Amino acid sequence: MPAVPARILPTIVISQFAATSLWFAGNAVMPDLQRSAGLPASAVGDITIAVQLGFIAGTLVFAWLAIADRYSPRIIFFLSTLAGAAANAATLASGGEFLPLLAARFATGFFLAGMYPVGMKIASGWCDRDLGLALGWLVGALVLGTALPHLIRGLGGDLPWQGVILSVSAVSIAGGLAMFLLVPDGPHLRAGAKFDPAAFATIFRSAEFRASAFGYFGHMWELYAFYAFLPVLLAARLGSDAATVSVWSFAAIATGFLGCVVGGYLSQGIGSARVAFMQLSASGLCCLVSPLAFLAPLPVFLAFLLFWGVVIAGDSPQFSTLNARFAPPRLVGSALTIANCIGFSITIVSIALLGWLIETAGPQYVFLMLVPGPVLGLAALRRLAVKPA
Known part of the structure; x- marks a missing residue:
């Protein structure tokens, strides 16, 4: 086989x-x-939920129509960046009106389904081994991408919000173009099995898949709610300096890249389940002590958020690895689609809960509501974490 x-x-x-x-x-x-x-x-919370709903809808449509199997995934990726960038830019046309804004964010989420999962499929066409490590890099890239708009906002000086939106759209198109021009379809690229929603009962008969999937669900309860309301938490502590809040939001989210990549390397030695168990334990503890951290001296509080950013994202690629490993071989595509859709549906509930409570309980306390996710996830994952790597 030729070298990659x-x-x-x-x-x-x-x-x-x-x-x-x-x-x-x-x-x-x-x-x-x-x-x-x-x-x-x-x-x-509402605009974050709109993106999540769009992503769920897009994932189901892309899977149902087997779009990335019927056509070259790199072309799908590129076209999705064009459509997603246009949907993102439509935020400007909303004029701040709430319903058009929600529609633009929903459409953005829909086309993200042609980027995140399809990007993983492109990588699988080239990376036949070391899945946990490869996904560590890819999910780490997703985490950095998630953080990037905060950095543009924080370093943009007097750049108006419209400029931030257009800059992000331009960056996305550049990424799609690079994929299209520089990454041909890989030698290991395979057509996936047709999506079968009736596979739900079959895939959850596997005790190992249930353990990894329910661990992933607990992780998802926490992850996107943290990302959505992190700027609110920082603003409550740092004040109304938007640039400072944006820069620290970027930093706290972007550290998740380290968690993903380092976790990928660790998984080669101790296994994905143990890496996921350790990081989910640490992020659950961060949820629990978050009110105390909010009252700590500012350097301690900021260091705490940086650490939380590392561990809250670092288990994500390992859960993806475990779900792929333990799904029934003939139903891997359907199993991963179903698990992702359930996981992102769970994020909608936790984001809505925090959005409902944040004005009454205060941002320093609402992250306690995320504790049940890691607790239940750890309980499910334990059977895999105690097995030999």
């Missing part, structure tokens, strides 16, 4: 990073929208 060209994996990682920067573009400019359009504080 040196440019392939770095290009895939950079393209994934650039393309998925669309995910939280709306959140990065939310303070500006709230000031200009008079949107309530709960709108942060």
